[in-house]
Amino acid sequence: MTLESRPPAINPTAEDAYWRDAYRREPYYRSELTYDDYAPAYRVGYTGPVRRSGEFEQLEPQLKDDFDRVRGKSRLRWEEAREATRAAWRRATRNEHPH
Structure with missing residues (x-):
């Protein structure tokens, strides 16, 4: 496995903290929703590259299933x-997340 093909190292605690702070600034944010509404989607997103190999678009059906399972x-x-x-x-x- 080359360095480039290795899945990113993710710190789930740091990612959760980042999104908990940032979610209200995202263009899709809706004020009637809370972080708890968005958290499962973020979790699927930041753990996806570790669990699956490929691009978001090609993996979207599996990511949808993941979200439906953990929502x-x-x-x-x-x-x-x-x-x-x-x-x-x-x-x-x-690799925008802190290490």
Whole structure:
């Protein structure tokens, strides 16, 4: 496995803290929703690159299934959660998270 093909190292605690602070500034944010509504989507997004190999678009059906499995009491449906998941995926794959 080359360095480039290795999945990103993710610190779930740091990612959760980042999104808990940042979610209100995201373009898809809706003020009637809380962080608890978005959290499962973010979790699927930042853990996705560690668990799966490929691009977001090609893996979207599996990511949707992951979200549906872990969404709990979130009021989001996949169609609404997709952009939050994608944002967390992008952050994880760009290595923008603190190490």
